[in-house]
Amino acid sequence: MKFNINRPAFIKYITDVQRAISSRTTIPVLTGIKMVADKTGLMLSGSDSDISIEIFIPIEDESNDLEIIKEGGIVLPARIFNDIVRKMSDEKLTIEVGDNLQTHITSANAAFKINSIDVESYPNFPTIDSNEVISLPTNLFKQVIQHTVIATSTQESRPILTGVNITIENGTLKAVATDSHRLSQRIIPINIPESLSENSYKVIIPGKSLIELSRIVEDQDTIDMMVTENQVLFKAENLYFYSRLLEGYYPDTNRLIPTTSSTNLVMNAADLLQATDRASLLSHEGKNNVVKLSISDEKVELSGNSPEIGTVREDLQYQEANGDPLVISFNPDYLKDALRTFGHQDVMVSFTAPIRPFTVVPVDNHTDIEQAFIQLITPVRTY
Amino acid sequence: MKFNINRPAFIKYITDVQRAISSRTTIPVLTGIKMVADKTGLMLSGSDSDISIEIFIPIEDESNDLEIIKEGGIVLPARIFNDIVRKMSDEKLTIEVGDNLQTHITSANAAFKINSIDVESYPNFPTIDSNEVISLPTNLFKQVIQHTVIATSTQESRPILTGVNITIENGTLKAVATDSHRLSQRIIPINIPESLSENSYKVIIPGKSLIELSRIVEDQDTIDMMVTENQVLFKAENLYFYSRLLEGYYPDTNRLIPTTSSTNLVMNAADLLQATDRASLLSHEGKNNVVKLSISDEKVELSGNSPEIGTVREDLQYQEANGDPLVISFNPDYLKDALRTFGHQDVMVSFTAPIRPFTVVPVDNHTDIEQAFIQLITPVRTY
Numbered sequence: 162m163k164f165n166i167n168r169p170a171f172i173k174y175i176t177d178v179q180r181a182i183s184s185r186t187t188i189p190v191l192t193g194i195k196m197v198a199d200k201t202g203l204m205l206s207g208s209d210s211d212i213s214i215e216i217f218i219p220i221e222d223e224s225n226d227l228e229i230i231k232e233g234g235i236v237l238p239a240r241i242f243n244d245i246v247r248k249m250s251d252e253k254l255t256i257e258v259g260d261n262l263q264t265h266i267t268s269a270n271a272a273f274k275i276n277s278i279d280v281e282s283y284p285n286f287p288t289i290d291s292n293e294v295i296s297l298p299t300n301l302f303k304q305v306i307q308h309t310v311i312a313t314s315t316q317e318s319r320p321i322l323t324g325v326n327i328t329i330e331n332g333t334l335k336a337v338a339t340d341s342h343r344l345s346q347r348i349i350p351i352n353i354p355e356s357l358s359e360n361s362y363k364v365i366i367p368g369k370s371l372i373e374l375s376r377i378v379e380d381q382d383t384i385d386m387m388v389t390e391n392q393v394l395f396k397a398e399n400l401y402f403y404s405r406l407l408e409g410y411y412p413d414t415n416r417l418i419p420t421t422s423s424t425n426l427v428m429n430a431a432d433l434l435q436a437t438d439r440a441s442l443l444s445h446e447g448k449n450n451v452v453k454l455s456i457s458d459e460k461v462e463l464s465g466n467s468p469e470i471g472t473v474r475e476d477l478q479y480q481e482a483n484g485d486p487l488v489i490s491f492n493p494d495y496l497k498d499a500l501r502t503f504g505h506q507d508v509m510v511s512f513t514a515p516i517r518p519f520t521v522v523p524v525d526n527h528t529d530i531e532q533a534f535i536q537l538i539t540p541v542r543t544y
Numbered sequence: 545m546k547f548n549i550n551r552p553a554f555i556k557y558i559t560d561v562q563r564a565i566s567s568r569t570t571i572p573v574l575t576g577i578k579m580v581a582d583k584t585g586l587m588l589s590g591s592d593s594d595i596s597i598e599i600f601i602p603i604e605d606e607s608n609d610l611e612i613i614k615e616g617g618i619v620l621p622a623r624i625f626n627d628i629v630r631k632m633s634d635e636k637l638t639i640e641v642g643d644n645l646q647t648h649i650t651s652a653n654a655a656f657k658i659n660s661i662d663v664e665s666y667p668n669f670p671t672i673d674s675n676e677v678i679s680l681p682t683n684l685f686k687q688v689i690q691h692t693v694i695a696t697s698t699q700e701s702r703p704i705l706t707g708v709n710i711t712i713e714n715g716t717l718k719a720v721a722t723d724s725h726r727l728s729q730r731i732i733p734i735n736i737p738e739s740l741s742e743n744s745y746k747v748i749i750p751g752k753s754l755i756e757l758s759r760i761v762e763d764q765d766t767i768d769m770m771v772t773e774n775q776v777l778f779k780a781e782n783l784y785f786y787s788r789l790l791e792g793y794y795p796d797t798n799r800l801i802p803t804t805s806s807t808n809l810v811m812n813a814a815d816l817l818q819a820t821d822r823a824s825l826l827s828h829e830g831k832n833n834v835v836k837l838s839i840s841d842e843k844v845e846l847s848g849n850s851p852e853i854g855t856v857r858e859d860l861q862y863q864e865a866n867g868d869p870l871v872i873s874f875n876p877d878y879l880k881d882a883l884r885t886f887g888h889q890d891v892m893v894s895f896t897a898p899i900r901p902f903t904v905v906p907v908d909n910h911t912d913i914e915q916a917f918i919q920l921i922t923p924v925r926t927y
Binding site for chain 1: 621624627628631632633646653654655656657658659818819821822825826829852853854855856857858859860861
């Protein structure tokens with residue numbers, strides 16, 4: 162194998178592939194980046210066996226100055242390879258596999274010879290049947306990811322909750338995540354081809370995979386999704402992103418979302434976020450990490466305290482507060498995560514009782530779909 | 545005590561004072577920031593007992609909107625106080641000491657009450673006799689710090705080597721640091737008042753103190769230095785920076801610096817830095833962290849290797865190479881630190897033998913002072 166390539170362009174590609182590569186894998190060959198050159202272009206692959214990423218650099222795309230001089234393939238240690246490519250000084254980079262599985266990396270006057278691994282020992286990625294292709298609107302789907310992964314669990318005690326539960330049916334994609342203390346739900350309309358319109362797809366995708374996907378996928382119109390029993394493939398231009406699926410039953414979350422409320426607060430999400438951030442300064446110092454919201458006819462007050470440090474209280478500036486007076490305590494970090502997903506929008510916070518979950522939804526839903534965007538938080542019982 | 549102040553301006557001041565405050569001190573009151581308001585202004589103090597910083601905010605400086613409503617003083621927990629002030633939302637901040645040593649911090653609708661410490665329990669800073677004041681050119685002295693602290697030791701086995709040895713006499717300031725593997729020396733001319741011109745001052749200032757000083761002192765013409773037996777005070781406008789001195793005898797470093805050379809290499813410091821950085825990619829992977837420089841009549845080659853990963857070699861692009869052929873091995877990190885102090889200047893690297901220290905000096909010294917700027921590195925014996 163031998164090729165020349167534009168070094169700055171190449172850095173971006175290998176950095177993207179490296180997102181899938183972990184240095185802590187138990188399979189040594191997976192610490193490497195796989196490169197295969199043929200006359201159509203160069204394929205780069207990386208995997209940690211949960212996520213696999215393939216990027217194809219076609220020979221036609223002139224911005225890469227890719228010149229395949231000899232076909233072939235090799236696996237190089239990914240971390241040091243990335244460092245080497247970054248620290249070269251010239252625009253042009255040449256990579257050539259020499260004798261004894263040594264790869265020559267040269268740019269300007271610097272020449273590295275790196276011990277490499279035979280490409281045949283790299284595991285094959287799953288083949289995914291591509292008859293059923295669902296096209297997702299890229300930017301909207303990236304939003305769905307950002308708005309729901311915050312509620313995935315980071316604890317492996319209930320592995321199923323580390324994923325986002327995605328259901329595609331009747332022209333919508335519904336994403337739900339919950340760590341059992343809070344829940345995020347987002348529903349978006351999607352276009353499904355006529356031939357698949359009767360089908361329904363239910364997959365639980367690891368939150369980590371979705372976060373990496375949203376980082377790597379460029380802003381483009383659509384991204385294609387293909388599902389098999391235990392794998393999902395997202396395909397964008399020249400990018401193949403594979404993730405394993407989580408197996409098991411995701412809890413029924415529909416019954417968790419309250420449909421009525423007895424107290425409502427409407428205010429700007431960014432303002433409420435800032436106030437909650439201030440209150441959490443003191444709750445973080447205490448053992449319980451709980452802040453208190455009091456809604457009365459006169460005012461809406463948020464307060465926090467730490468026996469050692471002191472107290473904080475703040476009159477919130479709201480647009481509207483109605484319903485029964487209420488005092489409720491909760492983990493401020495859950496509310497902060499939830500509020501960040503709304504940016505500077507106005508939100509409605511709806512309560513039923515001090516021991517019942519409360520919800521945060523945008524005042525303006527921008528859609529006819531019911532419960533299209535909900536953040537739900539379970540309060541903390543403080544007595 | 546009660547005062548109002550412009551919050552953005554105040555954030556800068558308390559952040560500067562906090563540089564001296566450690567959360568890991570064994571003296572609880574030193575985790576606090578001391579504030580004393582009188583009719584002339586507000587004094588902020590912080591200390592970790594090695595470094596003490598005082599910043600005075602005069603009432604006349606209108607950019608701070610400082611309004612002293614009631615004189616007095618208090619000590620507040622520094623870290624959380626800084627967080628609170630940062631996370632407020634209004635321009636205006638009010639601080640008032642209430643009953644039971646509780647301090648009220650208010651801005652817009654948010655009100656914190658923070659448990660505080662009686663100002664009387666805060667230790668006094670040393671009084672420093674100010675008859676002998678030496679004025680240092682601020683920017684040049686900050687350069688001296690940056691160019692020498694790199695060679696201070698970080699190991700406490702020989703505490704004296706964690707400092708920079710500063711000698712002021714005959715109209716010059718000489719700064720030397722060495723960790724016994726490398727040495728940095730910088731000499732600058734300074735103006736000494738007639739009355740002190742016969743004096744000489746020798747102090748060993750902890751490298752950490754100098755780094756903090758160079759971070760905090762604003763770009764201004766001069767900074768005043770005053771020395772007592774075990775303390776040094778640097779005084780700029782409204783800033784008092786105290787550091788303890790290291791006690792003991794600093795080794796005589798003059799005899800370490802070679803005065804002759806048998807091989808010389810002239811090249812751009814930035815180019816040599818990049819090449820050394822590349823070579824160190826592989827030396828870092830091995831046990832020894834050593835790279836090899838070979839100077840022959842035909843070429844100058846830098847190489848590095850790691851038995852596991854591979855090898856790198858590079859023909860250096862130099863301006864001039866003369867003298868005896870030479871092969872020398874050294875720790876690339878020492879050379880990288882040294883080269884960074886020269887920016888994009890051309891440097892002369894001078895060798896006497898493979899087992900003798902070599903020096904790096906700027907080709908253009910910009911001064912008549914001999915040995916005004918020297919970086920010295922001890923090679924590694926590899927046979």
